[in-house]
Amino acid sequence: MEDTIYLAVAYIGMLTGLAIWTWTVLSRSNNLEARLAAVEASLNNSEE
C-alpha cells in the first residue's frame, strides 16, 4: 500500500508539473498576442 501511495504521489506531481508548463505556454502565448495587438494598433493610430 505504501508503494502505491508513493507511486500515486509521483504520478500526481509529474502531472501537475506538466499542467503548469502547459498553462505557462498558453498564458505566454495569450500575453504576447495581446501585446502584439496593442503595439500594432498604436502604430496604426500614429500613422493615421
Place this chain on the structure above:
Amino acid sequence: MGDSGRQIGIVQSLASLMRGWGTLLLMSGFAGAGLTLWLGLLWAPSVSIDAFEAPVAQKIFYWHVPSAWAAMIAFTLLFIGSLAWFFKRREWGWNLHVASAEASLAFGMMAVWSGCIWGAAEWGVPWDWTDVRLNTFALLTLLAIFLVLGRKSQPDGIETRDTFATFGIYGFILVPLTYFATRFWQIRHPGPVIATSEGSLNSDMGMVLAIGAISFTMLVLGHIICGIRLTKMESRLLDIQDTIDKEGI
C-alpha cells in the same frame, strides 16, 4: 486586394490554424496522459514480484517510456530545424529549433526524473554513472538546457543562431547512440521490451503504453506548434520595437 494583402491574409490564416491545432493537440495529449496514468495505476496488470525488487514502482514505466519517446521526437525536430537554419537560412527552421529545444528540455527532464524515481525504488540508487543509456540521455537533456538558457541570455543574431544550430546538429548523434545503448551495452537500464524479438510485454500493458505514446506524441507536437507560434510572435514584437526605435515613432 493586392499581393501583400493576400500574403498577410494567408499568414494570419496559418497562424490561427496553428493556434487551433496546437491547443487541440495540447489538450488532447494532456487528457491522454492523465488517462494513461490512471490506467497504469489502476488497470494495467502488475509485473511478477519475482522479476522486480519494486513491482509497484515499475508502473512508472507508463510515464517514463512515453516521455522519453516524446523527448526523442523533440530532439529529432530540433535537428531538422537546426539543419534548415544552418544550411538554408530558413526562418521556420530557427523557429522549429527554438520550440523543439524547449520541448526537448521539458520531456527530457520528465524522463530523467521518472527514471530516478524508479531507480531509487528498484536499484536502491537513483542514478548509475556507468550505464551508457542513462548518461547519453542525460547529456541530451543537458544539451537542451544549454540551448534554452543560452538563447535566452544572448541577443538574437545570425552568429548566435549559427552557434546554437551547430550544437543542435552535432548533439543529434546522441539520439541513435541513446536508442541503441541498451542493445550494445546493457549495464543497468532494462533492455528493449518492444520492437524486439526478446520483448515480453503483456498485451494490456502494451495497450496502456501505446495510449501513453500516442498522448505524449500529441503533447510534444502541441507544445512545439505553440512554441513556434510564440517564437514568431516574439520576433514580430522585436521587429516592431526596432522599427519604432529607428523611426522614433
